[in-house]
Amino acid sequence: SDSYSLLILPGDGIGPEVMAEVVKIVDWFGANRGMSFDVSHDLVGGSAYDRHGVPLADETMARAQAVDAVLLGAVGGPKYDDLDFSVKPERGLLRLRKEMDLFANLRPAQCFDALADFSSLKREVVAGLDILIVRELTSGVYFGEPRGIHADDNGDNEGGRVGINTQRYTSGEIRRVARAAFELAMRRGNKVCSMEKANVMESGILWREEVQWVHDNEYPDVELSHMYADNGAMQLVRNPRQFDVIVTDNLFGDILSDAAAMLTGSLGMLPSASLGAPMANGRPKALYEPVHGSAPDIAGQGKANPIACILSFAMALRYSFDQGEAAAELERAVERVLADGVRTADLMGPEGGTPVSTSQMGDRIVAAL
Amino acid sequence: SDSYSLLILPGDGIGPEVMAEVVKIVDWFGANRGMSFDVSHDLVGGSAYDRHGVPLADETMARAQAVDAVLLGAVGGPKYDDLDFSVKPERGLLRLRKEMDLFANLRPAQCFDALADFSSLKREVVAGLDILIVRELTSGVYFGEPRGIHADDNGDNEGGRVGINTQRYTSGEIRRVARAAFELAMRRGNKVCSMEKANVMESGILWREEVQWVHDNEYPDVELSHMYADNGAMQLVRNPRQFDVIVTDNLFGDILSDAAAMLTGSLGMLPSASLGAPMANGRPKALYEPVHGSAPDIAGQGKANPIACILSFAMALRYSFDQGEAAAELERAVERVLADGVRTADLMGPEGGTPVSTSQMGDRIVAAL
Numbered sequence: 099s100d101s102y103s104l105l106i107l108p109g110d111g112i113g114p115e116v117m118a119e120v121v122k123i124v125d126w127f128g129a130n131r132g133m134s135f136d137v138s139h140d141l142v143g144g145s146a147y148d149r150h151g152v153p154l155a156d157e158t159m160a161r162a163q164a165v166d167a168v169l170l171g172a173v174g175g176p177k178y179d180d181l182d183f184s185v186k187p188e189r190g191l192l193r194l195r196k197e198m199d200l201f202a203n204l205r206p207a208q209c210f211d212a213l214a215d216f217s218s219l220k221r222e223v224v225a226g227l228d229i230l231i232v233r234e235l236t237s238g239v240y241f242g243e244p245r246g247i248h249a250d251d252n253g254d255n256e257g258g259r260v261g262i263n264t265q266r267y268t269s270g271e272i273r274r275v276a277r278a279a280f281e282l283a284m285r286r287g288n289k290v291c292s293m294e295k296a297n298v299m300e301s302g303i304l305w306r307e308e309v310q311w312v313h314d315n316e317y318p319d320v321e322l323s324h325m326y327a328d329n330g331a332m333q334l335v336r337n338p339r340q341f342d343v344i345v346t347d348n349l350f351g352d353i354l355s356d357a358a359a360m361l362t363g364s365l366g367m368l369p370s371a372s373l374g375a376p377m378a379n380g381r382p383k384a385l386y387e388p389v390h391g392s393a394p395d396i397a398g399q400g401k402a403n404p405i406a407c408i409l410s411f412a413m414a415l416r417y418s419f420d421q422g423e424a425a426a427e428l429e430r431a432v433e434r435v436l437a438d439g440v441r442t443a444d445l446m447g448p449e450g451g452t453p454v455s456t457s458q459m460g461d462r463i464v465a466a467l
Numbered sequence: 468s469d470s471y472s473l474l475i476l477p478g479d480g481i482g483p484e485v486m487a488e489v490v491k492i493v494d495w496f497g498a499n500r501g502m503s504f505d506v507s508h509d510l511v512g513g514s515a516y517d518r519h520g521v522p523l524a525d526e527t528m529a530r531a532q533a534v535d536a537v538l539l540g541a542v543g544g545p546k547y548d549d550l551d552f553s554v555k556p557e558r559g560l561l562r563l564r565k566e567m568d569l570f571a572n573l574r575p576a577q578c579f580d581a582l583a584d585f586s587s588l589k590r591e592v593v594a595g596l597d598i599l600i601v602r603e604l605t606s607g608v609y610f611g612e613p614r615g616i617h618a619d620d621n622g623d624n625e626g627g628r629v630g631i632n633t634q635r636y637t638s639g640e641i642r643r644v645a646r647a648a649f650e651l652a653m654r655r656g657n658k659v660c661s662m663e664k665a666n667v668m669e670s671g672i673l674w675r676e677e678v679q680w681v682h683d684n685e686y687p688d689v690e691l692s693h694m695y696a697d698n699g700a701m702q703l704v705r706n707p708r709q710f711d712v713i714v715t716d717n718l719f720g721d722i723l724s725d726a727a728a729m730l731t732g733s734l735g736m737l738p739s740a741s742l743g744a745p746m747a748n749g750r751p752k753a754l755y756e757p758v759h760g761s762a763p764d765i766a767g768q769g770k771a772n773p774i775a776c777i778l779s780f781a782m783a784l785r786y787s788f789d790q791g792e793a794a795a796e797l798e799r800a801v802e803r804v805l806a807d808g809v810r811t812a813d814l815m816g817p818e819g820g821t822p823v824s825t826s827q828m829g830d831r832i833v834a835a836l
């Protein structure tokens with residue numbers, strides 16, 4: 099069927115602004131490419147807290163479980179900094195990831211040619227960069243028990259407290275995200291590098307062994323290497339183009355994918371997809387969101403770059419709706435607009451260009467389609 | 468007293484080669500600056516395993532506890548990759564850190580002017596970079612219990628195993644490393660940035676609160692900021708010069724300090740110090756080692772750069788022996804040799820220079836002293 103249900107969760111900060119541009123794109127594909135979208139909107143993060151006292155209402159959670167794809171803007175902002183841990187904006191996002199069981203977080207780090215000079219790295223190190231980080235998203239130290247802050251009054255402990263989190267991975271959790279990485283690598287450069295700290299953590303040893311097992315038993319033709327995560331951080335800075343697909347755990351993935359994103363100079367351009375198991379209709383549970391955050395400092399000023407969020411919708415076309423051609427069409431439209439020198443504030447370099455607002459950028463991309 | 472006991476643990480790979488050059492420097496200071504060094508040598512890592520079946524013998528541990536300072540080369544190599552976790556070369560290093568209680572790991576990330584072009588980052592982003600990462604080194608997920616790999620046979624878990632590590636920090640552990648960071652900041656740019664993941668980990672919340680407590684109660688005049696570690700990785704890539712001192716936990720410190728080291732383009736130049744509590748003679752327990760690893764690919768070929776290890780001895784002069792002027796003298800000698808264009812293989816760029824071997828580099832530095 100060419101009918102797709104979408105739940106839009108704009109969230110906080112610049113989320114609503116960039117999402118408004120995505121809606122224009124969704125409408126365009128509905129009107130011009132014979133797809134029909136059933137779009138609903140709801141709250142997440144601080145905006146949900148303001149309304150419901152929780153960063154994700156149960157009804158919203160239920161709707162997210164029922165749709166073909168969730169599009170999320172961003173969550174968080176200084177207004178919510180002092181909230182209790184349990185109701186912080188981030189908890190809404192983490193609940194979606196966990197309850198939808200979105201175990202594979204796909205974070206492409208791509209350097210757009212028109213923007214290579216924005217990178218703090220030398221052009222020759224990042225030009226043409228195109229790596230894909232596959233981050234485990236539903237387990238590890240983000241969710242492991244026991245966790246918490248407790249009194250700890252042994253005589254030596256000045257301050258009398260202890261904080262605990264648990265890094266916990268099962269073999270099954272590792273295998274399923276490894277499979278996702280190998281599948282993706284086969285459609286790209288056919289190379290996977292797995293990162294952990296097997297030299298100091300037993301959970302890292304298990305990670306390495308299980309990734310190797312999946313490789314040897316199911317994907318022997320994909321090139322697999324292993325790297326300690328600290329060396330991985332070094333190699334990403336030194337020569338990121340040595341990588342094709344990187345697979346790593348939730349916490350390492352958080353840090354390494356942010357470093358990789360920043361290498362590209364294209365932070366305002368980078369989308370992400372978080373995928374789970376197939377639903378009854380064959381489509382995976384899925385949530386799409388830009389890599390950038392809620393950027394409260396520029397919220398509400400029409401300065402935000404909507405491209406990361408728009409390209410997140412392109413990922414939805416590809417991974418949720420199997421509309422690879424439509425996704426490529428949208429990606430080409432974005433490239434064309436950039437090549438024409440159209441620039442939101444974050445993309446405006448010394449060589450100039452045509453300055454546009456958030457909504458003008460959306461309009462230009464629609465026009466280019 | 469001007470008499471100092473030193474335990475030299477060359478370790479594996481290029482460790483012995485670079486340490487041989489340090490010995491020349493030690494001898495020079497003994498002969499020319501009225502210091503007297505009582506130097507002993509012993510084994511650590513793979514070389515200790517080869518001799519004793521363990522990566523650190525109990526006698527070596529006892530000697531390390533008794534000296535004023537330990538100098539370590541590097542541990543590890545492919546020969547030892549398949550050893551059991553409990554006897555891997557790294558366990559020798561981790562045992563030294565833990566039993567000497569070396570809680571504050573100082574990792575300067577400094578960009579040497581003569582080498583700025585070696586960085587993959589643009590010169591204008593890294594030139595003059597001088598940050599100090601203070602990494603907690605004796606706790607966190609490196610050492611927390613419970614840990615291990617166990618059978619886990621619930622019906623859903625393909626593979627039937629689970630790997631566990633525990634991130635555990637007490638308030639006292641956080642406070643003492645925070646104090647070290649504030650003290651160091653006062654001798655530098657007076658700014659500390661603390662990094663954790665307080666948005667997803669309770670141990671990160673405790674970290675943030677305790678660092679803030681030490682600041683408010685003891686170092687109110689040092690500028691303190693907090694940053695999530697993923698954003699920290701981004702900011703290190705985007706604009707590393709915004710930082711002065713960074714304080715963070717064992718695992719984040721491992722990754723972020725390696726990324727920071729690589730930014731400088733000077734990996735073969737970077738020393739580190741690991742400091743514990745003061746001993747009876749007032750000197751802190753201390754271990755000094757280069758940031759680079761054992762580089763098995765170039766071991767035994769006279770290609771290694773001994774400067775990181777030599778500058779680690781400069782840190783020993785400063786932090787263990789309170790010989791700040793001698794430390795500066797050694798650092799200036801290194802700078803002079805570099806300014807003269809003397810280059811080991813790793814420092815040889817397009818602009819050329821005088822190629823030298825490991826031992827010639829050591830001789831040049833002695834000559835410059």
Ligand SMILES: CC(C)[C@H](C(=O)O)[C@@H](O)C(=O)O
Pocket residue numbers: 188191192352666667697
């Ligand atoms: C907002 C935060 C909880 C989140 C994370 O740590 O996973 C973010 O940094 C991300 O990477 O999506």
Ligand SMILES: CC(C)[C@H](C(=O)O)[C@@H](O)C(=O)O
Pocket residue numbers: 297298328557560561721
């Ligand atoms: C060798 C290894 C155990 C060590 C660590 O992870 O701490 C190293 O990476 C370091 O940073 O000193």
